[in-house]
Amino acid sequence: MCQFCKPPQALEATKGCTDCRASFCNECFKLYHPWGTPRAQHEHIQPTLNFRPKVLTCPEHDQEKLQFYCRSCQRLLCPLCKLRRIHAGHKILPVTQAYQALKEKIAKEMNYILSNQETVLAQITQLESAITQTEVNNTAHRQDIAEQGVTATHQPYIFVCERHASLTQALEAARQKRSEALAAQVAERRSLMEHAGLMAFTQELLKEQDAPCFVQAARQTHNRLNKSIENLQCFALAADPSFRHFQLDVSKELKLLTELHFIHVIDTQRTLAYDQLFLCWRLPQDSVPAWHFSVEYRRRGRLDEVNGTSAVIDRLEMDSVYVLRVRGCNKAGYGEYSEEVYLHTPPAPVLNFYLDSRWGLHADRLVVSKEQRCARSVPGLSLLQAADHALTSCHLTSDLLVGDVAITQGRHYWACSVEPGSYLVKVGVGLESKLQEWFHLPQDMASPRYDPDSGHDSGAEDALDSIPPFCFLTMGMGKIYLPHPSSPAGLTYPLPPRLGVCLDFEKGRVTFYDAHSLRPLWEGHVDCSGPVCPAFCFIGGGALQLQELVANRNRYEHDVT
Structure with missing residues (x-):
């Protein structure tokens, strides 16, 4: 729409002015570009919302045109930038020469890709088949894991459930990651098809006649085309569609179960009853590590999730006998209780003095x-x-x-x-x-x-x-x-x-x-x-x-x- 018509009578834009950087209808263009004035000399183009400057200028030196190209830094230079010490010894070309060189390389790379469209189609087909196979294999392995969990009734149920949940979660994460990698490869190959994606952009780029503008956009396009040709020649799936390494294995848990020797030894030298009960124990030599411990004592008491190798029990009854025992726990479950230890509490409240x-x-x-x-x-x-x-x-x-x-x-x-x-x-x-x-x-x-x-x-x-x-x-x-x-x-x-x-x-x-x-x-x-x-x-x-x-x-x- 015309940017100068007053609503609601705004007309459709028919011309764009690169100097005014605005779009006009026919009437507004004549009104703002009267005959015989400098504005009448403005260049008009098709209406658009993205106006680029008529001439690229140096961002560091105002109004200086970009006339050179540094191959070492891969950037456009103005005459003042060329004289800077930072570019001493660099290979610097006139922008027109760089324009011709880049245009020939890009045209050659585009023609190579267009001449291998059958190869691109074959790779797209292979990738789509790999994506489908990934989904099928994922579903099959999910069912196999569920069946293994049902048939493993002789194993501890908590182990099977824990391993099944973690393996299912890992399987889903792997499926999502592999599908995304293969889908990215498909998108990349489809952009190499004629009149689509990268090829369409390259064809439009080759129509550019302004040398600085072409060189500015052609640098990244050349790198993308070069990488695409390399991937086309050395094609390989980005992810394996099979999931053969995902198996429900509880051998480690079974080993922990068979080696569950949590028969603790109470340290009677350090264990005592004073203002509180202090129970201390140690693991036997070559014992499997324990995550935490459970301390049980008569008088209707129990302490779970005890970290370390000691426990303190307060709120004691005076002149009473407490019977205590301890057992350890890890992924394999709880071990056996230790031998019971008897502690007699003091006959009266403890007096603390110095x-x-x-x-x-x-x-x-x-x-x-x-x-x-x-x-x-x-x-x-x-x-x-x-x-x-x-x-x-x-x-x-x-x-x-x-x-x-x-x-x-x-x-x-x-x-x-x-x-x-x-x-x-x-x-x-x-x-x-x-x-x-x-x-x-x-x-x-x-x-x-x-x-x-x-x-x-x-x-x-x-x-x-x-x-x-x-x-x-x-x-x-x-x-x-x-x-x-x-x-x-x-x-x-x-x-x-x-x-x-x-x-x-x-x-x-x-x-x-x-x-x-x-x-x-x-x-x-x-x-x-x-x-x-x-x-x-x-x-x-x-x-x-x-x-x-x-x-x-x-x-x-x-x-x-």
């Missing part, structure tokens, strides 16, 4: 760790000098260490471990006021049997009716000393790995346990008329470690990793 370093009497002998969870007493030069001045064969000093909490009610439990090489270490509780008195009036002892405890060691206070302000158990040299009514000297047993202490404040009773098995060792009484503190006494060299909460230990390990 060692109060301010109560240390001798800084040169008593050292508290930075985390205030570990203490060590090391006899040093001062103790050696004291023994020499006293002219005795044995001269020891007791060093007291107290927890940073004071218990005023309820039942509480905590645990610690004493180094087997310790000389004498006492673990227990005491009235805070009496402990402060002891702190301010330290006792020097000529014998390790003397101490200001409840009298269970020395028997010095058995005659007193009052409840003792302290209650300790003595450990040392790999042994633990337990008072016994039938034996005035008491009994000694091997030192347990961990010692548990349970204080019942209302009843004024202290119970000592083997913290590993929660077996009671001994029970005593303590005066609970005031706040009571956990207390530890070192006689000679020794070391102890407070039991870390399971929750804290897992948090520390997570921070480290």
